Amino acid sequence: MSEETLYDRLGGQEGIRAVVDDFYDRLLADDELGPLFEDADMEKLRETQTDFLCEAAGGPETYDAAPVRGAHLHVPFTPELIQRAIDLLYESLEAFDVPASDADAVVEAIAAYEADLLATSEEE
């Protein structure tokens, strides 16, 4: 029997999409983070974020949208806002009863890009 991957434990693409949907609902409802998505194509973002996490969790999907740094150069992130987003992601993972060690792995897949998320075009 093959070893179960994080992707399998999260319920595959369907399970990951459910967590992503819950996460983006929380982001949009947040007073500070919600306004950042004012002009965003949310359906596309939900799809690309699902692909990103599926790939990171060992699934067959591949993330082929814009590199993370370039995609967020125009977004005025601060370390506090990134932390707030991570807190909301933990809330979503908890809502789906994802065990702590798996939740940490999902969060780490995103937190690893913190420097890219914080980059601004002024540094170019």
Ligand code: HEM
């Ligand atoms: C590391 C994982 C992430 C990936 C792969 C990712 C991917 C993307 C992509 C592909 C876009 C669209 C770029 C475009 O079409 O121009 C985008 C935009 C955006 N992302 Fe992310 N993102 C990630 C993490 C985050 C996090 C943690 C937040 C926190 C709130 C966030 C907030 C945003 C915002 C506000 C936009 C701009 C929407 C707009 O102006 O249209 N992203 N992201």
